[in-house]
Amino acid sequence: MTPSKGNTAAGAKTQTKATSPDPKEISISRNRADTEICPQCRGSHYVLTNHQGHVLAELCACFKCPECEGRGHIYIEDETGISSLRECVCAGLVRRLKKVGEAGIPGKFASTKLDTYHPIHDSQKFALRQARDFVKDFGTSQQGLLFMGRSGLGKTHLAVSVIKSLILDKGAECKFVDFFQLLSDIRFGYSQDLSEQAIINPYVAAPILLIDELAKGRNTEWELTMLDQIISSRYNAADKITLFTTNYSDQTHDPKKDGKKDSHKEFGNNREALATEETLQDKVGERIYSRLAEMCRFIKLEGIDYRQEMQGKQTAPARSRPAKRRPG
Numbered sequence: 001m002t003p004s005k006g007n008t009a010a011g012a013k014t015q016t017k018a019t020s021p022d023p024k025e026i027s028i029s030r031n032r033a034d035t036e037i038c039p040q041c042r043g044s045h046y047v048l049t050n051h052q053g054h055v056l057a058e059l060c061a062c063f064k065c066p067e068c069e070g071r072g073h074i075y076i077e078d079e080t081g082i083s084s085l086r087e088c089v090c091a092g093l094v095r096r097l098k099k100v101g102e103a104g105i106p107g108k109f110a111s112t113k114l115d116t117y118h119p120i121h122d123s124q125k126f127a128l129r130q131a132r133d134f135v136k137d138f139g140t141s142q143q144g145l146l147f148m149g150r151s152g153l154g155k156t157h158l159a160v161s162v163i164k165s166l167i168l169d170k171g172a173e174c175k176f177v178d179f180f181q182l183l184s185d186i187r188f189g190y191s192q193d194l195s196e197q198a199i200i201n202p203y204v205a206a207p208i209l210l211i212d213e214l215a216k217g218r219n220t221e222w223e224l225t226m227l228d229q230i231i232s233s234r235y236n237a238a239d240k241i242t243l244f245t246t247n248y249s250d251q252t253h254d255p256k257k258d259g260k261k262d263s264h265k266e267f268g269n270n271r272e273a274l275a276t277e278e279t280l281q282d283k284v285g286e287r288i289y290s291r292l293a294e295m296c297r298f299i300k301l302e303g304i305d306y307r308q309e310m311q312g313k314q315t316a317p318a319r320s321r322p323a324k325r326r327p328g
Contacts, residue, residue: 038062046097046168050107057100057168065090092171099167105160105176114161117154121303124154130299131158135165138172146214146244146292148280149301155245156212162243163210175206180216183223196226204233207240214246215283228288235291242295248280250298 041047041060048057068074068088075083114132119125127147134145145162147155166172182200189199203209211230217223234240281289 045093048100048110048164050110051101053107055100055103055105055107055110055164057097059094059097063090096168096171099171099173100164103163103167103174103176105164106178109157109160109164112157112160113164114158117157117161119154121153121301123149123300123302127154127158127299127301130297131162134162135169138166138170142239142241144242144244144296146246146296146298147301148246148249148298150305151247152305153301153303155301159210159212159243159245163208166208172208173206174208174210175203176210176212177203178212179227180213183217183226186226196229200226200230204230208243209234209240210243210245212245214244215248215280216246219283224285224288227284231288231291231295235295244292244296246280248278248283249300250280 038060041062045060045063046057047060048055050056064070065088068090070090072088072091072094073085074088076086077083114128114135117124117128117131119128130145145159147159149155160176163172163174163176167174182203186196186199189196203211214227231242234242280292284292
């Protein structure tokens with residue numbers, strides 16, 4: 001039964017004219033007062049924490065919706081005076097926060113975002129621009145991103161920041177999976193009489209999927225078969241976006257061609273010989289590699305170990321000023 005105008009007098013504070021934008025299109029505004037008052041959320045109205053090893057998102061205690069006062073719905077009045085019940089914009093925010101918890105993002109990335117990535121090498125600056133553009137242009141293309149490069153360059157930082165932004169800013173449904181861990185889960189599933197499909201289907205079906213540590217492991221025939229199932233299903237669906245990170249490059253490095261006397265210097269403490277490393281195609285095979293190249297834009301990161309550099313800046317002792325001499 002549709003409530004009349006008279007019956008909604010008590011809820012007049014929450015009535016809005018029908019000409020208002022669709023609540024699903026609105027995002028809760030961040031005002032400066034909230035930022036100054038609440039040190040917890042800094043005006044975002046939510047907090048992200050590490051809960052049992054995964055990122056959990058919740059409304060900040062400071063948040064009080066001015067439209068519905070926490071009820072989750074409002075009355076919309078049209079030109080004829082007829083009111084109808086509609087979902088409040090804050091309910092959309094709550095749904096987005098729930099999606100963060102369902103994405104399976106590792107808890108150590110609770111505070112990770114694009115703004116906290118501080119590029120050092122030019123390739124890292126380019127990668128950050130690509131990540132920002134990907135979020136900004138979301139919905140215009142089904143092509144994903146593949147961040148490649150040695151460990152410690154911030155690939156997962158960027159990729160996780162992208163899916164967090166897509167969930168919180170765009171309301172997208174995303175999932176995170178460490179490929180090596182997924183293989184372990186499948187093996188464990190065999191002992192529990194679970195089929196491979198029962199374990200990988202949530203990742204196959206996810207609208208946006210981030211596969212971390214692609215090609216990590218021995219890459220046996222069975223492992224590559226599992227990877228091929230996931231990638232082929234998503235490739236053939238043509239309506240899903242996949243992001244990857246991998247420690248392998250799309251080409252080998254030849255120190256002589258690069259004109260470098262010491263191929264180790266640029267990469268700090270990583271002492272692997274560049275001329276003998278395997279490529280991504282070597283690890284996953286030509287068929288999977290070809291599909292990756294079609295599904296994603298390859299972004300190569302180079303330079304020194306990003307994690308060590310950032311940790312060094314955070315832990316570097318402050319220079320103390322020399323003590324002033326007391327007059328004798």
